[in-house]
Amino acid sequence: MTAADATVAIEADGLGKRYRRGWAVEDCSFRLPAGRVCGLVGANGAGKSTLIRMLAGLARPTAGRAAVDGRAPDGNDPEFLRSVGYLAQDVPLYPRWTARAHLALGAALNPAWDQDLARDRLDLLGIPLDQRVEQLSGGMRAQVALAVAIGKRPRVLLLDEPVAALDPLARREFLASLAVLMAGHDLTVLLSSHLLPDLERICDHLVVLVEGRAVLADDVDEIIRTHKLVRGPESARRALARRHRVVDDDSAGPVASAVVRLQGPEPDPACELHDLSLEDIVLAYLAGARAARTVPDLALAGAGEGR
Amino acid sequence: MTWLVWRQHRAQVAWAAGALAVFAAAIAITGVHMADLYGAAVRDDGSAGPRLLDHLFDGYGAIIDTVHLTLLLPVVLGAFVAAPLIAREADLATDALVWTQSVTRRRWLAAKLAAVVGGCVALAAGVSALVTWWSGTPNALGGDRFHGAQFDTQNLTPVAFTLFAVALGLAAGAALRRTLPAVVATVVGYVAVRMAVGIFVRPHWLAPLHRTGGAGPDARLRSGSWLVKSDLLDPSGHAVGVRLAVPRSCARVSAQAIDGCMTRAGFRTVITYHPPGHYWPMQLAESGLFVALAAGLLAFAVVRTLRAEP
Amino acid sequence: MIPLRLDSGSGVPPYLQVAEQVRHFIVSGVLAPGDQLPTVKEVVATLAINPNTVFKGYRELEREGLVEGRPGAGTFVLRRPDGPRPGDLASLGRALDRWVAQARAAGVDDRAIEAMVRAALRAGGDEAEAIA
Numbered sequence A: 001m002t003a004a005d006a007t008v009a010i011e012a013d014g015l016g017k018r019y020r021r022g023w024a025v026e027d028c029s030f031r032l033p034a035g036r037v038c039g040l041v042g043a044n045g046a047g048k049s050t051l052i053r054m055l056a057g058l059a060r061p062t063a064g065r066a067a068v069d070g071r072a073p074d075g076n077d078p079e080f081l082r083s084v085g086y087l088a089q090d091v092p093l094y095p096r097w098t099a100r101a102h103l104a105l106g107a108a109l110n111p112a113w114d115q116d117l118a119r120d121r122l123d124l125l126g127i128p129l130d131q132r133v134e135q136l137s138g139g140m141r142a143q144v145a146l147a148v149a150i151g152k153r154p155r156v157l158l159l160d161e162p163v164a165a166l167d168p169l170a171r172r173e174f175l176a177s178l179a180v181l182m183a184g185h186d187l188t189v190l191l192s193s194h195l196l197p198d199l200e201r202i203c204d205h206l207v208v209l210v211e212g213r214a215v216l217a218d219d220v221d222e223i224i225r226t227h228k229l230v231r232g233p234e235s236a237r238r239a240l241a242r243r244h245r246v247v248d249d250d251s252a253g254p255v256a257s258a259v260v261r262l263q264g265p266e267p268d269p270a271c272e273l274h275d276l277s278l279e280d281i282v283l284a285y286l287a288g289a290r291a292a293r294t295v296p297d298l299a300l301a302g303a304g305e306g307r
Numbered sequence B: 001m002t003w004l005v006w007r008q009h010r011a012q013v014a015w016a017a018g019a020l021a022v023f024a025a026a027i028a029i030t031g032v033h034m035a036d037l038y039g040a041a042v043r044d045d046g047s048a049g050p051r052l053l054d055h056l057f058d059g060y061g062a063i064i065d066t067v068h069l070t071l072l073l074p075v076v077l078g079a080f081v082a083a084p085l086i087a088r089e090a091d092l093a094t095d096a097l098v099w100t101q102s103v104t105r106r107r108w109l110a111a112k113l114a115a116v117v118g119g120c121v122a123l124a125a126g127v128s129a130l131v132t133w134w135s136g137t138p139n140a141l142g143g144d145r146f147h148g149a150q151f152d153t154q155n156l157t158p159v160a161f162t163l164f165a166v167a168l169g170l171a172a173g174a175a176l177r178r179t180l181p182a183v184v185a186t187v188v189g190y191v192a193v194r195m196a197v198g199i200f201v202r203p204h205w206l207a208p209l210h211r212t213g214g215a216g217p218d219a220r221l222r223s224g225s226w227l228v229k230s231d232l233l234d235p236s237g238h239a240v241g242v243r244l245a246v247p248r249s250c251a252r253v254s255a256q257a258i259d260g261c262m263t264r265a266g267f268r269t270v271i272t273y274h275p276p277g278h279y280w281p282m283q284l285a286e287s288g289l290f291v292a293l294a295a296g297l298l299a300f301a302v303v304r305t306l307r308a309e310p
Numbered sequence C: 001m002i003p004l005r006l007d008s009g010s011g012v013p014p015y016l017q018v019a020e021q022v023r024h025f026i027v028s029g030v031l032a033p034g035d036q037l038p039t040v041k042e043v044v045a046t047l048a049i050n051p052n053t054v055f056k057g058y059r060e061l062e063r064e065g066l067v068e069g070r071p072g073a074g075t076f077v078l079r080r081p082d083g084p085r086p087g088d089l090a091s092l093g094r095a096l097d098r099w100v101a102q103a104r105a106a107g108v109d110d111r112a113i114e115a116m117v118r119a120a121l122r123a124g125g126d127e128a129e130a131i132a
Helices: A048-055 A078-083 A099-109 A115-125 A138-150 A168-184 A196-202 A220-226 A234-243 A278-294 B002-045 B058-092 B105-142 B148-153 B157-176 B179-204 B258-264 B276-306 C014-027 C040-047 C051-063 C086-105 C110-123
Strands: A008-019 A022-033 A037-041 A063-068 A084-087 A156-160 A188-193 A205-210 A213-219 A227-233 A245-249 A255-261 A272-274 B209-214 B226-233 B268-274 C067-070 C074-077
Touching: A008 A048, A008 A188, A022 A048, A022 A063, A022 A205, A037 A048, A037 A168, A037 A196, A048 A063, A048 A156, A048 A188, A078 A084, A084 A138, A099 A115, A099 A138, A099 B002, A115 A138, A115 A168, A138 A156, A138 A168, A168 A188, A168 A196, A168 C040, A168 C051, A188 A196, A196 A278, A205 A220, A205 A278, A213 A220, A213 A278, A220 A227, A220 A278, A220 C014, A227 A278, A245 A278, A255 A278, B002 B058, B002 B105, B058 B105, B058 B148, B058 B157, B058 B179, B105 B148, B105 B157, B105 B276, B148 B157, B157 B179, B157 B276, B179 B276, B209 B258, B268 B276, C014 C051, C040 C051, C051 C067, C086 C110
Parallel strands: A022 A213, A037 A188, A037 A205, A084 A156, A156 A188
Antiparallel strands: A008 A022, A008 A063, A205 A213, A227 A255, A227 A272, A245 A255, B209 B268, B226 B268, C067 C074
């Protein structure tokens, strides 16, 4: 359906946001093709929320530019607002309103509102429409908020840790309903989380944020294909650094061992190549960045853009 | 936006409409009664002086107090309607919800402000009209529309005060982004400004007049004047402080004759006052000040909210 | 409901895992020619995986000529894959059992056995796996 779309749903170019305490997002660049479910992963405080709020038009960038569905994020641009949906981290709802009232809010504030779509989702999930949302469980509240976000039929959906506060079953149900939504509609999703196993299932694209920078941004299949654990003799270490991108080097002694992104001919045949899970690869990026801060003389390619 | 504004404020509108209806009924009934009473008393007694009619409205204490209570309307509207408007959205984080629908932030703010500012000003105007009409009779009796609570609750000033309080509430909400601090700030700010203006600025909108007379209680002022202050001067022209040194010549004079004695001894009373003709210019001046303050606060609230990053 | 699983640690891309499992069901007869494969929505509703994964997996099978996607109707099984004859499979299985027994007797543990099998597959593998 949409896996090979040429259009770019989200584009960040040197994006940065500075607060008094420092840069929350710094020189962040990546491009997300349309139709993907993209996971935005990083440690707490890595800048995920700030990045998403900038993409949603709620925060103004200090540096750089962004484009979502081809438009610069702007809370005063009706076309932008119509095509981009956003769900904030704390799932904000009016506590004493019912789910029905929230849908009515969506209908009142969005000219292109699909009441059937929003209503059917809640009915299918068994969410009571006439109870105050403060009385609903966390998972149900997340579904109500999601129904409001997608009822206007956005082209891009930005979700900021929507499942962080949910129990595992509610998380799985939320992601499943998100997946069903993707299957039926022309939609791109950017979903931030610090829980990698969730993202691994549903994301086909990944952006890894370390201290406000995108250190990796690519299709999941590509990431898995090109990242290997390489083990070999000491002499292989220099050859590695020359021709490939070393993500994290945890060599000890005479044996070189590193997570490497292969970008050339295969390394020294004396090296062993091992496949890596997505989680291992992401952890390598997070660890590698930390190591780069503390031990600068390791043979590491700098943490630059992910592409 | 009409749906949203109504949905969020329908409870407030219901309360206000109910209270206004009850108030209007009470005003209408008592106002007519009091006017009749006064008219009858004036006819009966020929030229009715204020002293004769002093106890005419004794039984009407409750409604008189209620009318004076409308002094609180501006700060109530400012603190409990205007301050939570923006602050509560920030408190609940629902600003991130409403600002990411298809309505632009500008349009959201414009609709909200129009409704709340317009509604509160309209309510204040309605209440002021009722109070001003009702006060026609007590004003005629007491000639006191120029001072204190009467100046604050009749004609233009209550509407201007309401506009100011609402703007202050909006500004506090936009700046503090938490409901309780915004409410407190609005109340404190309103009381402080109103008191400061009332004490230091109001007497000087127009230059007050002075009149010197014999020692004794307030000289006769025309009905509808505002006595700002009254000073007793000793024969050398200094204002007498708390301790009055009664001259020996008047030490054993009876209470009724003490004033005449003091006057002959050289004591004078100087009163500072505004004649009735100053009433409307000062209503306009004070209202103008508060409207200008409101405009500044509204501008701040608008800019702050449009730049907010929830 | 056809049970599909996802093994996130295996290093095999998820869409290929989907294709492999469905191919296995076709080979073993659970899905016969003419049967409809589970719809994408059904699969993702249960597994909470990306629909594109299922699409790509089904397209892989389509590429191999095993299934056919009919717009608006779904994806249907065309034929069983040209596989080994049942007898070949059985004798190959027995040979494999013997080899595993030999390896274990020589002290090779199961993980090393797996690595050896993977390396052998890769060595003879198709160009899609080559790192250009």
